[in-house]
Amino acid sequence: MSAPASMPTQRLILASASPRRVELLSEAGYQFEVRIPEVEESHDPTLSCEALTLENARLKASVITHQQPGALVIAADTLVYLDNIPFGKPNDLSHAAEMLRQLSNRTHTVCTGVAIASSDGFEKTFAVLSQVTFKSLNDALIADYHSRIQPLDKAGAYAVQDESAMIIHSVTGSWSNVKGLPMEKLMEELTALGIESTPSGL
Numbered sequence: 001m002s003a004p005a006s007m008p009t010q011r012l013i014l015a016s017a018s019p020r021r022v023e024l025l026s027e028a029g030y031q032f033e034v035r036i037p038e039v040e041e042s043h044d045p046t047l048s049c050e051a052l053t054l055e056n057a058r059l060k061a062s063v064i065t066h067q068q069p070g071a072l073v074i075a076a077d078t079l080v081y082l083d084n085i086p087f088g089k090p091n092d093l094s095h096a097a098e099m100l101r102q103l104s105n106r107t108h109t110v111c112t113g114v115a116i117a118s119s120d121g122f123e124k125t126f127a128v129l130s131q132v133t134f135k136s137l138n139d140a141l142i143a144d145y146h147s148r149i150q151p152l153d154k155a156g157a158y159a160v161q162d163e164s165a166m167i168i169h170s171v172t173g174s175w176s177n178v179k180g181l182p183m184e185k186l187m188e189e190l191t192a193l194g195i196e197s198t199p200s201g202l
Helices: 019-027 049-067 093-103 139-148 175-179 183-192
Strands: 012-015 033-035 072-082 085-087 107-118 123-134 168-172
Touching: 012 019, 012 049, 019 175, 049 072, 049 107, 049 123, 072 093, 085 093, 093 139, 107 175, 107 183, 123 175, 123 183
Parallel strands: 012 033, 012 072
Antiparallel strands: 072 085, 072 107, 107 123, 123 168
């Protein structure tokens, strides 16, 4: 559906509890509000990474668009995939350590699905994939790394922005996507809707 003519003047809302997404959108210079959607996310392992993250992003966006009519809502969902198996947020520290053991010395995919929507029925969705290669990790290093970050709220039990040199060998594709919001593609889509950012210092 085409964007409403009034879209450039709409309130912009980020439907996310993630401080990393808030940080990325703020650093890009957007003025927005934050609302946290209460949804039961899908965990269907039969779906592709794109389909699953997009389904969850659309669910989150839908909740907030109904609560905030007239606003333009951005929602996202990020998952780590290894051998076509999704890695969400760990249940506890033991689960977090096991995740890193599986990711050790391997290349995995980080997939973020994004939904941009409003209460009048407008919706634009897209998914972005990045490839992350881990160093070889032993249990002592994993324990040290997890003592420095908060792994329980992060897909795959790691954060590309926190102490990444300890565990990450390389990132191919969008770095911000691995952090939780593919800003290159998102900014392109927002610009197409007439919504411009104002980076600090400009």
